[in-house]
Amino acid sequence: MIVIADDLDRDARNNAESGISSSQTAILVFVPLFLLIGLSTLLYISSSVVRRLKTLTTSVEQIGEHFVPSEEVMRESGGHMDEVDVLVEKTRIVNNKLNDWEQELHEKNEELIRSKKLAAIGTLASGVAHELNNPINNITISAQVLQRKIAGDAPPEVTQIVDEIIGQTLRVKGIVSNLLEFAREREPQLSTVQLPEVVRNAYEQVIRSTDTMDVEFTLDTRDEISIRADAGQLERVFINLFSNAVAVMEGKGRLTVKMEEEDGSVVIWVSDTGKGLSREDQEKIFDPFFTRREKGTGLGLAIVMNIIRQHGGGITVVSEKGMGTVFEIHLPKGAD
Amino acid sequence: MTFRVLVAEDEEIARKHILDTLEAEGYEVEGADNGLDALREIEADEFDLLIADIKMPKMDGLELLERVRQVSPGTKVIVVTGYGSINSAVTAMKEGAYDYLPKPFDLDELVLKINKARERKSL
Ligand SMILES: Nc1ncnc2c1ncn2[C@@H]1O[C@H](COP(=O)(O)OP(=O)(O)OP(=O)(O)O)[C@@H](O)[C@H]1O
Numbered sequence: 001m002i003v004i005a006d007d008l009d010r011d012a013r014n015n016a017e018s019g020i021s022s023s024q025t026a027i028l029v030f031v032p033l034f035l036l037i038g039l040s041t042l043l044y045i046s047s048s049v050v051r052r053l054k055t056l057t058t059s060v061e062q063i064g065e066h067f068v069p070s071e072e073v074m075r076e077s078g079g080h081m082d083e084v085d086v087l088v089e090k091t092r093i094v095n096n097k098l099n100d101w102e103q104e105l106h107e108k109n110e111e112l113i114r115s116k117k118l119a120a121i122g123t124l125a126s127g128v129a130h131e132l133n134n135p136i137n138n139i140t141i142s143a144q145v146l147q148r149k150i151a152g153d154a155p156p157e158v159t160q161i162v163d164e165i166i167g168q169t170l171r172v173k174g175i176v177s178n179l180l181e182f183a184r185e186r187e188p189q190l191s192t193v194q195l196p197e198v199v200r201n202a203y204e205q206v207i208r209s210t211d212t213m214d215v216e217f218t219l220d221t222r223d224e225i226s227i228r229a230d231a232g233q234l235e236r237v238f239i240n241l242f243s244n245a246v247a248v249m250e251g252k253g254r255l256t257v258k259m260e261e262e263d264g265s266v267v268i269w270v271s272d273t274g275k276g277l278s279r280e281d282q283e284k285i286f287d288p289f290f291t292r293r294e295k296g297t298g299l300g301l302a303i304v305m306n307i308i309r310q311h312g313g314g315i316t317v318v319s320e321k322g323m324g325t326v327f328e329i330h331l332p333k334g335a336d
Numbered sequence: 337m338t339f340r341v342l343v344a345e346d347e348e349i350a351r352k353h354i355l356d357t358l359e360a361e362g363y364e365v366e367g368a369d370n371g372l373d374a375l376r377e378i379e380a381d382e383f384d385l386l387i388a389d390i391k392m393p394k395m396d397g398l399e400l401l402e403r404v405r406q407v408s409p410g411t412k413v414i415v416v417t418g419y420g421s422i423n424s425a426v427t428a429m430k431e432g433a434y435d436y437l438p439k440p441f442d443l444d445e446l447v448l449k450i451n452k453a454r455e456r457k458s459l
C-alpha cells in the first residue's frame with residue numbers, strides 16, 4: 001500500500017519537474033524575444049514621432065524666422081536659451097502677431113462695411129432728395145401764390161397758417177439740401193484759401209441764421225495761414241461745427257478757434273463751453289442721422305467728416321460730459 | 337412795350353402758377369411742358385425771355401439753352417436748377433444763360449429777375 005503510494009509520488013514529482021524545466025526554457029526563449037519586439041516597435045514609433053516633430057520644428061522655425069530671426073530672440077533673452085526655448089518663444093511671438101493681424105483685419109473689415117454702407121445711404125439720399133425737388137417746389141409756389149392772393153384781406157390766422165406752410169417748406173428744403181450735400185461725393189475744387197478768412201466767413205453766416213448775442217467768439221491764429229482746399233466745402237465744415245456749438249451752448253458761452261501750422265499740415269481746434277458729450281455719444285456723432293436735437297437731421301457732422309476725408313485730413317473729438325467739447329482737425333496744406 | 341416770356345417747365349402746378357403770376361405782373365406769357373415744344377415755340381415766335389427747367393422730358397434745359405442761343409440769340413434764358421446742381425448752374429452760365437434760379441424758388445425773386453430783364457430791354 002505504502003510502496004504503491006511512494007511510486008505514485010515519484011511519478012508526480014518527475015512530471016512536475018519536467019514541466020518546470022520546459023517552462024524555464026520557454027521563459028528563456030520568449031522573454032528576450034518579446035523584449036526585442038517591444039523595443040524595436042518602440043524604437044520605430046519614437047523615431048517616427050521624432051522625425052515628425054523635426055518636420056514640425058522646421059516649419060515652425062521657418063514661420064518664426066520670418067517674423068523674428070533666432071539671433072534676435074537669443075539676443076533679447078541674453079543667450080540663456082536652448083533650441084526648445086527659442087522655439088517656444090518664437091511660437092509665442094508668432095501667436096501674438098497673428099492675434100494683432102486678426103484684430104487689424106477685423107477693423108479693416110468694419111471700415112469697409114462702414115464705407116459701403118455710407119455709399120449706399122448716399123445713393124439713396126441723393127435719389128430721394130432729387131425726387132423731392134419738384135414736389136417741394138410745387139408746394140412752395142402754391143403757398144406763395146396763396147399768400148399773394150390773400151394779402152391784406154384774410155383773417156390773421158389764415159395768413160399765419162400760410163406763413164407756416166412756407167416756413168415748413170423752407171425746413172424741408174434745408175433737410176433736402178443737407179441730404180444732397182452729404183450724398184454728393186464731389187471732388188474738392190482746390191484753390192489756395194486763407195483759413196482764417198474762411199473761418200470768419202463761416203461764423204458770419206452762422207450769426208445771420210442764429211441768435212449768437214451771448215456767444216463770445218475768438219479766433220486765435222496768425223494772420224495768414226493758407227492751404228490748398230475747396231473754399232466752399234471748408235466753409236461748410238466750420239458752419240456745421242459752429243452751428244452745433246451754438247446750439248449746444250443754447251446761445252450762451254465761448255466758442256474758440258485756434259489754428260497752428262505744422263510742417264506740411266495745419267491743426268485746427270474748435271472748442272465750446274457747452275454741455276459736452278458722453279463717451280458713448282462721442283463714438284456716434286459722425287454717423288449719418290445720429291442726432292440728439294429735436295429738429296436735427298444728424299447730417300451735419302457726417303458732412304464734415306466726408307469733406308475732411310476728401311481733403312486727406314482727419315477729425316477727432318475730445319469731450320467730457322459737462323466740460324465742453326473740442327474738435328481737432330488735421331488738414332494737409334497741399335502742394336502750392 | 338410788351339415783354340414776352342416763355343415758361344418751359346414739365347411740372348404742371350409750377351408752370352401754371354408761374355404763368356399766372358407773370359401775367360398778373362403784366363407780361364405776355366406762353367407755357368411748354370417739355371424742351372422740344374419750347375424750342376418749336378421759340379422758332380415760330382419771338383420771345384424776350386425763356387424760363388427753362390433743367391430737368392425736362394424730350395430735351396433738357398441745357399440742350400434747350402444751347403439751341404436757343406443759336407436760333408434766337410436775342411432771347412434771354414433763366415435756368416431753373418434743382419438742389420445740388422450748382423454744377424449745372426455753372427455750366428448754364430458758361431453756355432450763355434442770363435441767370436439761374438435754384439429750386440424751390442421764391443416767386444418774388446423770379447419776378448424781380450424778370451423785371452430787371454425787362455428794364456434792361458427798355459433802356
Ligand atoms: N459741440 C458739440 N457739443 C456737444 N454735442 C454735440 C456738439 N456737436 C454735435 N453734438 C452732438 O452730435 C449730434 C450730431 O450732430 P450733427 O451736426 O451731425 O447733427 P445735428 O446737429 O443733430 O443735425 P443737423 O446738423 O443735420 O441739423 C448732435 O445732435 C449733438 O447731440
Ligand SMILES: [Mg+2]
Nearest residue numbers: 240244300301
Ligand atoms: Mg449740426
